[in-house]
Amino acid sequence: MAAAQGERLCVGVIAGAHGVRGLVKIKSFTADPANLTAYGALTDESGARRYQVAVTGRAKGVLLARIEGVGDRDAARALRGARLYIARAALPEPEDEEYYHADLIGLAVEDRAGTPLGRVAAVQNFGAGDILEIERPDEETLLVPFTKAAVPLVDPAGGRLVVEPPEETETQPD
Numbered sequence: 001m002a003a004a005q006g007e008r009l010c011v012g013v014i015a016g017a018h019g020v021r022g023l024v025k026i027k028s029f030t031a032d033p034a035n036l037t038a039y040g041a042l043t044d045e046s047g048a049r050r051y052q053v054a055v056t057g058r059a060k061g062v063l064l065a066r067i068e069g070v071g072d073r074d075a076a077r078a079l080r081g082a083r084l085y086i087a088r089a090a091l092p093e094p095e096d097e098e099y100y101h102a103d104l105i106g107l108a109v110e111d112r113a114g115t116p117l118g119r120v121a122a123v124q125n126f127g128a129g130d131i132l133e134i135e136r137p138d139e140e141t142l143l144v145p146f147t148k149a150a151v152p153l154v155d156p157a158g159g160r161l162v163v164e165p166p167e168e169t170e171t172q173p174d
Contacts, residue, residue, distance in 0.1 A: 008085040016075035
């Protein structure tokens with residue numbers, strides 16, 4: 001899941017129009033993209049605008065969907081970039097040692113000795129597993145693999161996590 005906004009979570013974004021009859025392409029941030037509408041009503045960030053979304057298919061990494069009230073390509077294009085949110089309470093509780101990305105963002109980060117290192121700014125995944133992006137005051141951002149070895153303690157209720165960053169190595173050309 002993507003970032004939290006108050007008690008709402010962003011679960012997708014409208015990527016553009018598909019065809020001429022008002023279908024939209026949606027990039028889903030849910031673990032199973034088909035579950036985009038399974039958790040309840042989709043809204044804008046404020047919760048003021050509701051989107052009645054009916055998924056009609058898939059194409060190249062996106063869902064194809066019809067949104068009530070959107071009947072042509074121009075109306076679908078106008079929604080490009082709109083983020084789709086759900087109420088946090090609508091999600092099932094994660095299993096033990098599973099976390100929603102949104103619950104990790106903002107946590108304080110410290111080492112095993114309790115020395116503050118920064119805050120989780122984002123959770124990235126470039127194909128080889130989740131990586132925590134840790135913002136540090138007055139220093140470069142730290143990227144840490146989200147593995148048990150590198151992150152031995154995750155305590156969302158306590159507002160923190162402990163990291164043991166792998167040692168950095170530098171290779172020299174032959």
